[in-house]
Structure formats: structure tokens, C-alpha cells
Amino acid sequence: MNPELKREIMIDNYSNPFHKETKDEEDYIKENGNNVSCIDDVNLYVKIEEDIIVDAYFDGEACAISTSSTSIMLKNIIGKNITQVKNYITNFQNMIYEKDYDKNILGDAIVYDEIYKQESRKTCATLPYTAILKIIDKK
């Protein structure tokens, strides 16, 4: 993917993020995503039925990378079962940390494939993934 298109996808997910809303719903598991080195502050809300992530949304304030990454992640995980989601997360993290990964299951999340070049923004891209893992562990 060319850099221009990657940037466009990120900006689009930042300006019009998927399922970014402030609401109070029952039956959703909440997890806060933040990291020590930056000021991102995202809350993730996930509804799991049986083994399936049936719905998810987020709110909070965060930078373009964190926000877009959260938006893209939510698009990719809704409707999937836990095993599929775990596999997806592992692949995403492998991409960020420069290990072998399977492009084909990452969808738009592939736009972060060069984020490793900016050390300080790796944590931005992985912020929602760290949060979703905690939610899955809670389950």
C-alpha cells in the first residue's frame, strides 16, 4: 500500500472514527487504555455473547494513531469469535514488533506496518490491542 493511501485511511478513521460514542450500556465490559509515556486516554466497551464479540465501541481522547487504530480494530473484531480475535491481535503485534505475520487477516490495520520506524508511536498503535486483550482475559 502506498504511504499516501495509508495516511488517508488513518486520517479517515481519526476524523470519522468507527463506533466512537459516549453512551452507557449494560452488558459491556469496559477497559481503559492509556500508557505512561503519552496522554492518550481511551475507554473500550465490548459485548461478548457466548464466544463472539457481538458489539464494541469506544470513547475518550487520544492522538490520531491511537484513535484510528482503535477504530480499525473495532471494525475488524466485531462478529468474530475469541480465537479469531486472539489470532488477529497476535498478527497485529507481530507486525508492530517486526516479526513474521499474516497480512491477509489484518484488513486495514495493515496501514501501521511501518510504524516501527517511529519508536514512540508504537505504543499508540497498540494501545487498543492491549486493552482488548485485558477484556478477553477477564472473560
Add this chain to the structure above:
Amino acid sequence: MNREDFPMFKQDIIYLDNGATTFKPSVVIDKIVDYYSNYSANAHRGDYSISYKVDVEYENARRKIAKFINANLDEVVFTSGATESINIIVDGFFDNLVEPGDEIILSKSEHASNVLPWFRLANKKGARIVYAPLDTHLHITLEGIKSVITPKTKIISLAEITNVVGDLRPIKEICELAHANDIFVVVDGAQSVPHKKTDVKISDVDFLVFSGHKMCGPTGIGVLYGKKELLESVNPLILGGGMNESFDSEQEIFLKELPQRLEAGTPNIAGAIGFGAAIDYLEKIGMDYIAIYEQKLKAYLVERLMQLEHITIINEESDSGIVAFNVEDIFSQDVAYYLNKYNVCVRAGNHCAKILKSITGVKNTIRVSLYFYNTYEEIDSLIELLTDKDKIIKEMI
């Protein structure tokens, strides 16, 4: 201006985060290297010449700092920085004094270091934290302070200049008012002592804390100033070598005089000596000159920023070289990342003043904090980079 004195400026860098820390001039760096290279001995062991020289240099640094703030020599205690200094007086002095129901006046724009130690003390003693009101510019006024003083007020602890709003508090007048009501005044000088002339005799503060690294000195060294009669009652929180006169097997301890009593253990010798060199350096430039220059530079920055429609300044009325602003629709950290691509260093975030957002509604900002070595050309470069909002969005990731 003075830029050739700073090795950091050999890099192509625009440094606008002086509220966090400042660059060090060669005279400070050389002084530290000189200590480690030429008389690297411990203090208080003057049996041989290089150790004697350590004592002379260490106490010389103290003398310079005392003169710099117009204090007496035994009123200047070396600490690791402003944060430690506040903790020392909260736990070592006020812990003995504060009683249930007492009130401690702070403000919502204080740095965490001037908030959290007081929270702990208040929780422990059943005392109450009272916030002085901020006016529409987020400034503290004498009338505001008056309005929250009650017969139970025991302490007022405020930054002289705050690190986000950058307002200068009328410390002398606050001290007058406080002392007339038997209230102690603690001043956090971390953002003021580096930028303007400080005189503890004129202001009559009871305690003043500040850090060396925010004024061209090394990290890990700072000062606790206290009026002699108050410092005498500070309970040393750390015991050990260097602070005791003698002790015996009956567990009797005799402490040294001030200020050594409050400086247990091998001190940060290089830090103190380097700090002394920084003081010399600042004195040579002149604190009044620094204050005036920064004011002019700040006014220029504000004027230029106000011309940009997509920028909102949070504190255009600030009295210091601190300007906090936001670019419309762009998260502050993204702006900082963008500027970093052009080697411009600014800070994004809440700047450790986490309760301020409850008043401003603004959680995070971009903060520019100036020092005397910043230039009009640097401001021009910053403004040029901020002029085109689309460019920022395009390049921020």
C-alpha cells in the same frame, strides 16, 4: 543570544520546553567535569587537599545560591529538587503542626508536586484542602485568597508562577496577609526562580523550593529555603552520615547544625557545584534582563499566534514565558509529533496540573515555555509551521 554558550545548540533544534528543563551552558558542564576529573573526593572529609577543595566548592555553591535569593547561608538546604524539598517540609515540619480541621490553601493549577504531598498530609491528619478561586484568566488574586482564609487556615502553598497558566502570583502581598493571620506560606519557585529576581527577605516567604535543572543547572539538585527559626524545627526524615555530630551505643544522637542536619548521606556534590556555576552564569546575564526579554518574546509569540484563526490560546494574559494553546480539531500530541519532525520541541499534555481541567474544560494543551536563549527567529519558524492547518493534519502521522 548567548546561544554559543550551549553545546545543545550545535544541533539544529528549536527547544521550547524550558518549563520541563533547560539546556546547560558549557561553564556548567565544564565545572562538573572538572570536579570528576580533578578533585573527585567526598565532602566533609577535609583531611587531604582534594577533599578540602570539595568542601570549599560545595559551600561556595551554597553561598552563591543564598546570595541569589537573598537568604542566609544556613537557610539554604541542598535537596534533589523542588519535589523533594516540598516533601521534606510537609512530612518533616507540617506533619507536627497540622491538626484535624485545619485548612490548607492550594490552587487547582498547582503542579502535582505541590498537591500530592498535601493530599497525603490532609488525609492523614483529617485536615481540609481548600482551593483558592481562580479569576476569569485563571489567575490567583489577593482578594481570592482573602475570601478563602478562615480562622482554621494554617498553610498557603502556591507556585509563584504556575507551569500551565504561567500567571505570577502576588507572593509578597499574600505573605503579608497570611502572616497577619498566623498562616505559613510555602512557595513553589520551580517556574519563577529561573526567570525573575527572587528575594526571600522582601517577599518574606516561610519556605521556598526550586530545582537547578530548570535554570541551566544539572538535574538531581535543588534547594529548600526556609526561615532559620522554622528550619530549626524541621525533623530530618533521613538519618545517616554527614548530618550527625555524634551518637553513642546508648542510642543518643546529636545532630549537626543547619543546613547539614538536613543533608544526610553523601550529597550530590557535582550537582551542587554545577548549580553554583549556573547561578554565576545567570547573574552575569542578569535576572532583570532575563525577565524583560522573556516578556517581550512572549508578547511577540502571543501576537503571532493570535493571527492564526485555528489556534486558541488558553492563557494569553500570562505573566511569564509560558503559552498554552490548541490547534482546532487536532489532538495536542499530534501537533507535538508534527513539530518534532521539524526539530521543534514542545510539550503536549496536562503538564502535571491534572485538576486544572475541571475548571477550563480543556484537558490537554500544547505548551511553549521560553527561556532567555530563545529567539524571535525561532518564534517565526514555529508560527510558519503552525500556519497551515491542512499541512499539520497531513504530516502529523
